[in-house]
Amino acid sequence: MRFDTIVVVDWSARSAPSPERPTKDAIWIGTVRDGGEAEATYLRTRHAAETHLVSLLERERKDGRRVLAGFDFSFGYPRGxxxxxxxxxDTLALWAWLEEAxxxxxxxxxxxxxxxxxxxxxxxxxxxxxxxxxxxxxxxxxxxxxxxxxxxxxxxxxxxxxxxxxxxxxxxxxxxxxxxxxxxxLPMLHRLRQRFGADLAVSPFEPPERAIVLAEVFPSLIAQAIAARAGPDEIADRAQVRVLSEALARLDPARLSGMLREGDTEEGWILGLGHEDALVQDAPLAPPPLSDDCFALPPGVDWTPVEDAFAMLRARLRPVVGAGIVPLGDAAGRVLADDVIAMRSNPPEPNTAVDGYAFAGSAGQGAEVILPLVEGRAAAGRPYAGTVPTGHAVRVLTGAALPAGVDTVVLDEDTRADGARVAFRGPVKIGANTRKAGEDVVAGGVALEAGRRLGPADLALAAAVGLGDLPVRNRLRVAVLSTGDEIREPGSEAGSGQIFDANRPMLASLAARWGYEVIDLGRCPDDRDELRARLDRAAVEADAVLTSGGASAGDEDHVSALLRESGALAEWRIALKPGRPLALGMWGGVPVFGLPGNPVAAFVCTLIFARPALGVLAGEAWREPQGFDVPAGFEKRKKPGRREYLRARMRDGRAEVFKSEGSGRISGLCWAEGLVELEDGERHVRHGDPVRFIPYGSFGI
Structure with a gap:
């Protein structure tokens, strides 16, 4: 049997009426009839919501329509x-008890x-x-x-x-x-059971075959779909009931019927648990594509300063990948899709930072303190069961929960004890050698913010605050393509006028180091039809494309030519060295970064521009590389008009630069440990002058 009407209720425990103007943390009811779009209703009190629900169910029953009503609170409690x-x-007997109480x-x-x-x-x-x-x-x-x-x-x-x-x-x-x-x-649900009698069943406690079926729901099962389909200023609770009711309405009736029969008939069950993929099968989890003119430059722009280029990219790019839930152990290197809310405080309770003796701080203020010891001790994972009387002390070990009645610990090494008493010199600062509950993170607070690429420390914190799964972005798929008739595969035969493809392995390695899925599009000759086919493939398989070569305006610069034909090319003449114009455009809705063919210029442009841009596409915040002012170990005169990046490394506390600035000297990238950035204006750098050194590690490599 199918359901004609789906109702999802976001309940509230407010102790006063909600504001007249719709707000969050209030009661919202989403209703879908015959698979259409949801209507969202805002109610200010539980009494008004119950009246609304009774009226809705009466009307649907009168019209011979079958209703599934989901409520976002627990239908049962832990066993026992x-x-x-x-x-x-019998959990339903508990409902009756609560309705009376x-x-x-x-x-x-x-x-x-x-x-x-x-x-x-x-x-x-x-x-x-x-x-x-x-x-x-x-x-x-x-x-x-x-x-x-x-x-x-x-x-x-x-x-x-x-x-x-x-x-x-x-x-x-x-x-x-x-x-x-x-x-x-639950008292309200019991009254619904009384009112509708044999026409109403409660899942999973009763067979879900009646005209009205009640079920427990948890909108966060499809949090990513809700976020993707919420309006720009839509109240989160409203979006939850709207999107979840539509998701339930889309389900195959046989599958939904099977879900309603699952679960624990004493504790209750959450409808759809374990079937999240089915609930979001039609939801647009991926953000909409970038617009084709997102790289367009303002009219009249010629040479673009580096900072202006950064500002335009930051303003125009946004995530292009969807999201999902993965186990904590699989989240390393992934981008966090939502804020991580602490399920538990860290530390979860006050505890001792050292081995020693714990007591009420007021008892440790004398010059010489002797306190009787209570029997027993507190150790990590083995708390002291009783309360320590004022004026007494208890043995505690590092990490133990502080027993009731104590708030201060004196270090083992500062005491003498005979098994019955402990002596130490005071006064001891109240609260010494203890950690407060939640002094790191408080339950309900934001432990990790969305947009963060998760590292080992992040996983440790997520685990400590009770998270076993994390909401992460799908991995950005980056296609890498080299162009040019002169390019040959490394390790093969190369004739006169031919060179080995250094860019593709370099760019693929960079993308992999940044946590992206690399799609190797190979080498493409200077054939426009062949290049079009490769880009068409990238538009299907990838979220972004890195090409090298063919990005200028010459006869054989086919990347620029094809992007120009598609109507989505912007030749960004960025004022930097090394580098040539970047060809930025869209192909089939996928952003294309046309990098210079020279390996040194391609490497620098990828670090400076592609890396932060790809990060935004992957769901990260825009990432500025961290640089440091250090003394120069070189001398250089620089002309105004372009920002320069010199291959550099640190030796004896100074930044030294590679012996040649030639952009064909790939060995300089290997010799270097980072880049020295020289600002746009004229500069005469002398030995000892401060310069900005950006280590490769700041670029994530």
Missing amino acids: FARGVTGSD VEDRPDNANNRWDVARRLNALFPGVGPFWGCPAGEASAELPARGTERRGHGLPERRRAETLLPRMQPCWKLYTTGSVGSQALLG
């Missing part, structure tokens, strides 16, 4: 919770903190629910998750273990407080 509350594993008034005022306390009291220890305003915190409802202990329940449902970026259902307050959404949403 329902039994602890109701004496039964929760008071949620028309103005959004509610008693969820009291309900959480009642629920926590049904379990041993402290927890499982946590998080509340400062005035609501108590022994029965801790403000922080690290204050819980001994409640005996799992932290996550099985579905949530597969989605580490999803917040646990016990969290009631601050960023990602999905626990409050569920406490205030």
